[in-house]
Amino acid sequence: MQKREITILGAGLVGSLLAILFCKKGYKVHVIERRPDMRNANISAGRSINLAMSHRGWQALEKAGMKKDLEEIAIPMYGRQIHNLDGSQVFQAYGKNNEAIYSVSRGELNKKLIAAAENAGATFTFNAKCNKVDINSNILQLEVDGIAKTIQADLLVGSDGAFSSLRSAYTSLDRCDYQQFYIGHGYKELSIPNGANNSFLIEKEALHIWPRKNYMLIALPNIDGSFTLTLFFPFNGEPSFASVQNDEEIIQFFESQFGDAKKIMPQFLEEYKTNPTASLVTVKTNIWVYQSKSFLIGDAAHAIVPFYGQGMNAGFEDCAVLMDIIEKNEESNWETILQEYQNARKINGDAVAQLALNNFIEMRDLVADPIFLERKKIEKEIGLRYPKEYLSVYEMVSFSHTPYSVALGTAQAQEKLYNQIINYGGDFFENLKLDKFIAQLNTWIAEYTTEAQKIMANG
Amino acid sequence: MQKREITILGAGLVGSLLAILFCKKGYKVHVIERRPDMRNANISAGRSINLAMSHRGWQALEKAGMKKDLEEIAIPMYGRQIHNLDGSQVFQAYGKNNEAIYSVSRGELNKKLIAAAENAGATFTFNAKCNKVDINSNILQLEVDGIAKTIQADLLVGSDGAFSSLRSAYTSLDRCDYQQFYIGHGYKELSIPNGANNSFLIEKEALHIWPRKNYMLIALPNIDGSFTLTLFFPFNGEPSFASVQNDEEIIQFFESQFGDAKKIMPQFLEEYKTNPTASLVTVKTNIWVYQSKSFLIGDAAHAIVPFYGQGMNAGFEDCAVLMDIIEKNEESNWETILQEYQNARKINGDAVAQLALNNFIEMRDLVADPIFLERKKIEKEIGLRYPKEYLSVYEMVSFSHTPYSVALGTAQAQEKLYNQIINYGGDFFENLKLDKFIAQLNTWIAEYTTEAQKIMANG
Numbered sequence: 001m002q003k004r005e006i007t008i009l010g011a012g013l014v015g016s017l018l019a020i021l022f023c024k025k026g027y028k029v030h031v032i033e034r035r036p037d038m039r040n041a042n043i044s045a046g047r048s049i050n051l052a053m054s055h056r057g058w059q060a061l062e063k064a065g066m067k068k069d070l071e072e073i074a075i076p077m078y079g080r081q082i083h084n085l086d087g088s089q090v091f092q093a094y095g096k097n098n099e100a101i102y103s104v105s106r107g108e109l110n111k112k113l114i115a116a117a118e119n120a121g122a123t124f125t126f127n128a129k130c131n132k133v134d135i136n137s138n139i140l141q142l143e144v145d146g147i148a149k150t151i152q153a154d155l156l157v158g159s160d161g162a163f164s165s166l167r168s169a170y171t172s173l174d175r176c177d178y179q180q181f182y183i184g185h186g187y188k189e190l191s192i193p194n195g196a197n198n199s200f201l202i203e204k205e206a207l208h209i210w211p212r213k214n215y216m217l218i219a220l221p222n223i224d225g226s227f228t229l230t231l232f233f234p235f236n237g238e239p240s241f242a243s244v245q246n247d248e249e250i251i252q253f254f255e256s257q258f259g260d261a262k263k264i265m266p267q268f269l270e271e272y273k274t275n276p277t278a279s280l281v282t283v284k285t286n287i288w289v290y291q292s293k294s295f296l297i298g299d300a301a302h303a304i305v306p307f308y309g310q311g312m313n314a315g316f317e318d319c320a321v322l323m324d325i326i327e328k329n330e331e332s333n334w335e336t337i338l339q340e341y342q343n344a345r346k347i348n349g350d351a352v353a354q355l356a357l358n359n360f361i362e363m364r365d366l367v368a369d370p371i372f373l374e375r376k377k378i379e380k381e382i383g384l385r386y387p388k389e390y391l392s393v394y395e396m397v398s399f400s401h402t403p404y405s406v407a408l409g410t411a412q413a414q415e416k417l418y419n420q421i422i423n424y425g426g427d428f429f430e431n432l433k434l435d436k437f438i439a440q441l442n443t444w445i446a447e448y449t450t451e452a453q454k455i456m457a458n459g
Numbered sequence: 460m461q462k463r464e465i466t467i468l469g470a471g472l473v474g475s476l477l478a479i480l481f482c483k484k485g486y487k488v489h490v491i492e493r494r495p496d497m498r499n500a501n502i503s504a505g506r507s508i509n510l511a512m513s514h515r516g517w518q519a520l521e522k523a524g525m526k527k528d529l530e531e532i533a534i535p536m537y538g539r540q541i542h543n544l545d546g547s548q549v550f551q552a553y554g555k556n557n558e559a560i561y562s563v564s565r566g567e568l569n570k571k572l573i574a575a576a577e578n579a580g581a582t583f584t585f586n587a588k589c590n591k592v593d594i595n596s597n598i599l600q601l602e603v604d605g606i607a608k609t610i611q612a613d614l615l616v617g618s619d620g621a622f623s624s625l626r627s628a629y630t631s632l633d634r635c636d637y638q639q640f641y642i643g644h645g646y647k648e649l650s651i652p653n654g655a656n657n658s659f660l661i662e663k664e665a666l667h668i669w670p671r672k673n674y675m676l677i678a679l680p681n682i683d684g685s686f687t688l689t690l691f692f693p694f695n696g697e698p699s700f701a702s703v704q705n706d707e708e709i710i711q712f713f714e715s716q717f718g719d720a721k722k723i724m725p726q727f728l729e730e731y732k733t734n735p736t737a738s739l740v741t742v743k744t745n746i747w748v749y750q751s752k753s754f755l756i757g758d759a760a761h762a763i764v765p766f767y768g769q770g771m772n773a774g775f776e777d778c779a780v781l782m783d784i785i786e787k788n789e790e791s792n793w794e795t796i797l798q799e800y801q802n803a804r805k806i807n808g809d810a811v812a813q814l815a816l817n818n819f820i821e822m823r824d825l826v827a828d829p830i831f832l833e834r835k836k837i838e839k840e841i842g843l844r845y846p847k848e849y850l851s852v853y854e855m856v857s858f859s860h861t862p863y864s865v866a867l868g869t870a871q872a873q874e875k876l877y878n879q880i881i882n883y884g885g886d887f888f889e890n891l892k893l894d895k896f897i898a899q900l901n902t903w904i905a906e907y908t909t910e911a912q913k914i915m916a917n918g
Contacts, residue, residue: 180635
């Protein structure tokens with residue numbers, strides 16, 4: 001059977017990985033990218049310059065034969081290093097078994113994926129802006145190096161990010177439920193430079209957080225010893241990007257809130273004033289695929305906020321799941337394949353969007369909220385007593401491939417469990433009541449998951 | 460001071476009315492319309508062929524000097540004529556003082572508005588498709604009678620409906636929260652022809668409803684004695700457009716559900732099979748205006764479902780409120796005028812969208828739900844005892860210009876009141892307890908309204 005030709009819009013992380021995976025299956029793949037080739041140009045993708053790779057990301061990279069390559073540039077982070085307002089620090093491990101998430105340079109990862117896709121046979125057209133997609137004919141109106149060009153796609157893929165042009169065409173379809181919304185916080189990137197001989201000035205193998213209730217600063221390590229910091233801060237209110245603007249306000253803000261970091265951030269004032277303030281969007285849509293002609297993947301289908309470090313991981317998992325579905329269907333019926341893909345992934349895209357929004361609150365509250373800390377203590381205790389029966393939601397999301405929708409159902413079930421424990425009082429752990437509740441937990445998880453999946457499948 | 464030139468996208472009801480209002484203020488107005496001139500062509504606007512004009516609509520028409528003209532083609536409907544499954548009928552008056560809403564032909568109304576706008580000095584370009592709007596330069600790429608044309612707008616208005624091209628350009632702006640969603644019901648138009656000598660075969664001065672819990676049929680009178688019927692029916696499930704398809708199924712469905720209507724619907728089978736099934740969208744966005752350059756109005760800003768008969772009324776009220784704001788500001792600062800316009804209307808657009816969704820449930824439940832009927836009885840009793848203090852939400856929406864957001868707050872406050880009455884038991888009306896609650900009602904309304912407005916202003 002003749003294999004279809006794949007045209008991929010967007011040579012970002014997901015588009016490039018997908019190109020590799022399709023090439024490995026013998027498909028002819030062409031990738032169209034709006035920006036110049038990032039291997040030659042010093043450009044950022046308009047996005048955070050590093051990211052946290054976890055289990056789902058690694059699994060998809062392994063499928064693409066890329067895992068080894070990436071291990072060279074990945075730094076394990078075994079937990080959160082919390083920086084309190086008084087300068088004290090606390091370390092919270094992410095997993096029970098020394099699991100880590102990995103700090104990776106977005107640019108380096110993207111370049112390696114593009115190079116690997118080319119090696120696997122994919123062709124790339126850079127500087128190619130897609131002005132219009134006709135989803136019925138699959139004819140694309142491009143502007144390549146400023147010159148108008150029309151191309152005819154066979155199977156078209158929209159991996160063109162949160163502002164996808166393919167998705168934009170889908171939203172005109174009858175009964176397309178579509179939503180984009182921004183949170184009230186923006187972000188700005190800052191840095192801690194490396195020390196002498198590329199040494200790390202703060203703990204290397206951790207994700208650093210300065211939680212300050214309504215805002216936070218985080219830091220991820222880079223292989224040259226530097227750290228990339230991100231300040232998540234409200235656009236308006238007190239304090240906010242609007243209220244902290246002049247030199248005095250900025251210095252006073254960093255001095256009072258991030259005193260320990262400020263000492264090793266010689267450029268913070270310049271960076272705060274010069275670096276752009278970016279916004280954070282969540283995107284949901286109920287049309288991921290169109291007949292047998294095209295589909296959305298990654299941020300184009302489910303842009304999410306970055307607080308669970310799952311944006312890239314979710315997009316990579318989309319790719320891996322799609323490949324599984326293609327294998328199962330023997331590439332005979334693309335309408336069926338694409339429908340199965342949407343059925344499998346739409347509920348999980350919506351679920352990870354919700355998990356990511358929820359985790360922002362968790363991260364900001366890490367220190368400030370005593371109820372939250374009490375809950376963390378209980379969770380740790382339960383995890384130690386029931387290492388097999390009990391996975392925290394964080395472990396599920398980051399160290400397993402349990403569907404995100406199940407993780408969301410688990411979050412609700414665990415919430416119920418904690419409330420019962422807290423209401424029961426202090427000796428809950430002493431008698432054997434907990435066994436009963438742990439046994440019940442899986443029933444609750446199944447119930448909440450079914451309910452959440454039903455809502456997400458319809459909306 | 461030189462008045463700005465107004466370019467209006469869309470010669471529908473709202474665009475045409477706005478053209479008249481701007482002309483009356485001495486503005487130069489040009490209207491661009493995708494379809495042919497409906498005065499020469501027998502086309503529908505792709506929308507329901509009649510609509511219910513209520514107080515807000517009349518008020519705006521009066522401002523435009525159009526009220527008299529329209530009275531000729533409007534049929535008053537003083538209440539709902541309920542058709543029960545057993546063939547019995549009940550009449551429910553809409554107001555306490557013989558108020559009516561008015562059945563008007565959408566096409567006739569639109570033609571009269573276009574003609575009046577031309578008389579007032581507005582120019583129209585028909586058959587002009589707007590392919591692209593650059594919201595910074597206000598340059599429009601049109602296709603007029605198939606020929607490409609570029610025009611430069613000064614102040615641009617998007618009254619181009621639920622699928623507005625101007626709004627589509629706005630959604631790419633940073634921090635634009637945008638949402639479109641469809642309900643699970645579609646609609647199909649049917650008809651009851653007129654009798655001998657243009658007589659009406661069912662009660663003329665009422666809005667007829669066949670409420671059947673999960674779906675309903677409604678009928679509005681036309682001046683020629685016929686009625687336009689609309690079946691609101693689920694797309695899927697049992698029964699639904701999907702399950703009622705062949706002749707036998709259609710006949711059996713109408714026979715068992717709308718037996719009295721079927722007798723006077725000679726064309727129902729043909730109409731059901733031939734007329735399109737249309738979908739029902741709600742649109743919300745937080746960007747209604749862009750600097751001093753452009754703004755959205757009517758469905759383009761707040762497409763809603765038709766169940767409160769308020770789509771056109773809300774759009775006309777947008778126009779009237781905008782004119783008031785222009786007058787207040789002496790046309791000096793358009794950025795201020797447009798911002799005031801958004802502040803005034805956005806919360807009310809969101810509120811009427813919610814009221815319209817809620818009213819679908821009310822209309823379908825009219826007969827079937829005993830709790831709902833008990834509540835209607837209590838409402839009527841309160842209205843009689845407190846004719847001045849107590850307006851039903853329906854009266855507020857249809858017979859007053861109370862802001863929709865206040866009507867939404869009132870709906871919540873009245874819900875609270877009814878629950879207290881129902882929980883209190885039977886002798887609530889006998890002692891003087893009710894006085895106390897009625898006195899409290901305004902406080903509750905204010906509280907709920909403030910809360911609802913805050914949420915809607917932010918999202």
